[in-house]
Amino acid sequence: MLTQTAKDELIRQQYRIVGEHSAVKTCGWTKNMIKGKGGCYKLKFYGIMSNQCMQMTTSISCANRCVFCWRGYKAPVSKEWKWGVDDPELIFDGSIEAHHKLLAGFGGQPEAKHMFEMSKTVKHVALSLTGEPITYPRMNELLLRFNKEGISTFLVTNSQYPDQIRDLNRVTQLYLSVDAPTKDLLKKIDVPLFPDYWERLNKSLEYCAQKKDRTCIRLTIVKGLNDANIEEYAKLIMKGNPDFIEIKSYMHVGPSRERLTIDHMPWHEEIVEFSKELMKYLSDYEIVTEHVPSRVVMCAKKTFKKNDKWFTWIDFDKWHELVNSNKDYDKYDFLKQTPQVGLSGRITKEEVSKIAERKRERLAKQKKIFVDEKTNEMDL
Numbered sequence: 001m002l003t004q005t006a007k008d009e010l011i012r013q014q015y016r017i018v019g020e021h022s023a024v025k026t027c028g029w030t031k032n033m034i035k036g037k038g039g040c041y042k043l044k045f046y047g048i049m050s051n052q053c054m055q056m057t058t059s060i061s062c063a064n065r066c067v068f069c070w071r072g073y074k075a076p077v078s079k080e081w082k083w084g085v086d087d088p089e090l091i092f093d094g095s096i097e098a099h100h101k102l103l104a105g106f107g108g109q110p111e112a113k114h115m116f117e118m119s120k121t122v123k124h125v126a127l128s129l130t131g132e133p134i135t136y137p138r139m140n141e142l143l144l145r146f147n148k149e150g151i152s153t154f155l156v157t158n159s160q161y162p163d164q165i166r167d168l169n170r171v172t173q174l175y176l177s178v179d180a181p182t183k184d185l186l187k188k189i190d191v192p193l194f195p196d197y198w199e200r201l202n203k204s205l206e207y208c209a210q211k212k213d214r215t216c217i218r219l220t221i222v223k224g225l226n227d228a229n230i231e232e233y234a235k236l237i238m239k240g241n242p243d244f245i246e247i248k249s250y251m252h253v254g255p256s257r258e259r260l261t262i263d264h265m266p267w268h269e270e271i272v273e274f275s276k277e278l279m280k281y282l283s284d285y286e287i288v289t290e291h292v293p294s295r296v297v298m299c300a301k302k303t304f305k306k307n308d309k310w311f312t313w314i315d316f317d318k319w320h321e322l323v324n325s326n327k328d329y330d331k332y333d334f335l336k337q338t339p340q341v342g343l344s345g346r347i348t349k350e351e352v353s354k355i356a357e358r359k360r361e362r363l364a365k366q367k368k369i370f371v372d373e374k375t376n377e378m379d380l
């Protein structure tokens with residue numbers, strides 16, 4: 001799949017290539033949690049232990065060139081699978097090994113000892129790093145392997161491969177990206193290779209609605225580009241009928257900085273406002289909680305609320321017992337109470353404007369905008 005030059009470039013950016021088409025990179029939140037600096041928003045929303053999470057993909061290639069993506073435009077793109085197909089065992093073993101090697105340096109830090117020891121047991125895999133993981137033709141076998149090892153699977157797809165979504169084995173949580181509310185805008189935001197990209201998105205949403213597993217629709221909001229037409233977003237969300245909705249700010253990192261400016265990045269309060277507006281059209285959902293550093297709000301179906309308490313966390317032990325049993329189970333069979341809910345109400349709009357102005361002034365003073373190719377990629 002990759003030329004040696006492309007591989008060298010990825011290695012320079014701290015990726016580790018596994019086999020022919022997979023890659024691993026340590027998530028910044030994994031490092032943070034090992035150092036005792038807190039976990040990612042998926043810890044707050046669903047109970048993922050960031051220090052025990054491996055971030056990887058089974059396909060470096062993608063069928064989109066999203067404007068907000070942290071990938072450079074030189075990253076491989078393709079509609080079809082054109083490469084050899086690595087054995088799932090090779091991907092599993094190679095990824096775990098590469099992940100541990102990348103974390104090895106933390107072992108010598110006394111303050112990180114406990115969390116580092118825990119990180120030696122991978123409990124979660126985020127199949128989302130870069131590219132489109134669902135296109136790997138033997139994904140279902142790999143999912144079975146993760147299930148067998150007691151590793152939860154959070155799989156993110158760009159909603160361009162509906163058949164793969166329909167045929168997917170059970171995962172802990174399936175994410176579909178919905179990057180724009182209308183056909184025309186989706187073309188501008190995602191720059192898709194498929195001419196029938198809109199039909200593919202809609203079909204993917206239909207299959208999402210039929211899933212027995214937990215599902216989540218992710219909106220990545222880019223200020224001034226895809227932050228309007230909220231009612232149309234709501235219609236797409238209703239079609240997908242997900243359990244959760246994550247509304248998240250675009251993050252101004254990596255090569256996306258060559259295409260967008262810092263002003264395209266909404267403030268957390270703007271994400272909150274957008275989420276509140278969206279909820280007016282989705283009576284089956286409510287805002288559950290937020291993660292301010294990641295500028296993300298999570299909404300859930302009211303069916304995850306019992307006696308005025310939210311249950312969006314996952315009982316991972318129960319999940320593994322169920323997924324490896326022959327029992328027919330559903331998404332409500334392995335829930336845990338969400339410990340922290342509600343919105344913080346941090347920072348007023350006036351304060352937001354002042355901060356934005358100060359930031360713009362600071363940036364304007366910089367002689368050049370530094371493009372850091374070693375961006376600490378993570379689900380910011």
Ligand code: SF4
Pocket residue numbers: 027028029030040041042043048049050051053054055126378379380
């Ligand atoms: S942000 Fe994603 S990859 Fe990083 S620790 Fe959390 S779940 Fe894992």
